[in-house]
Amino acid sequence: MAQAQNEESDCKPLKFINVTPDAFECMKKKIQDYGIDVPPGNEGEMSEKGxxxxxxxxxKSVLTITIKEKPFWVSCETADERVILFVDECKGK
Incomplete structure (x- = not known):
C-alpha cells in the first residue's frame, strides 16, 4: 500500500492582530472541539490529520500561526483558509 508522505511546509506565518484574550480562548476551544489537542499557554504546537x-x-493582541508540515496535496492556501476560518469565527467577523 502507498503511504501518504508529509513534507515540511514553506507556508508563511499568518499574523492576526486585535486578537483579544476572549477571542484567543474561543479559538483554542473551537480547535479542541474539532478534535485537536491544544497545549495550554500562549504558544505551542498542534498536529492533526497530517x-x-x-x-x-x-x-495582548497579536497571534501568529505557522503551518510547519502538511500532506503534499494540501496547498498552503488551503491550510491558511482553514486557519483563517477559525480566527474569524472567534473575532466576530
Missing amino acids: VTGSFEWDG
Missing part, C-alpha cells in the same frame, strides 16, 4: 502547526500569542 498537518502540524505552531501558534504564538503575545498575551
Whole structure:
C-alpha cells in the first residue's frame, strides 16, 4: 500500500492582530472541539490529520500561526483558509 508522505511546509506565518484574550480562548476551544489537542499557554504546537502547526500569542493582541508540515496535496492556501476560518469565527467577523 502507498503511504501518504508529509513534507515540511514553506507556508508563511499568518499574523492576526486585535486578537483579544476572549477571542484567543474561543479559538483554542473551537480547535479542541474539532478534535485537536491544544497545549495550554500562549504558544505551542498542534498536529492533526497530517498537518502540524505552531501558534504564538503575545498575551495582548497579536497571534501568529505557522503551518510547519502538511500532506503534499494540501496547498498552503488551503491550510491558511482553514486557519483563517477559525480566527474569524472567534473575532466576530
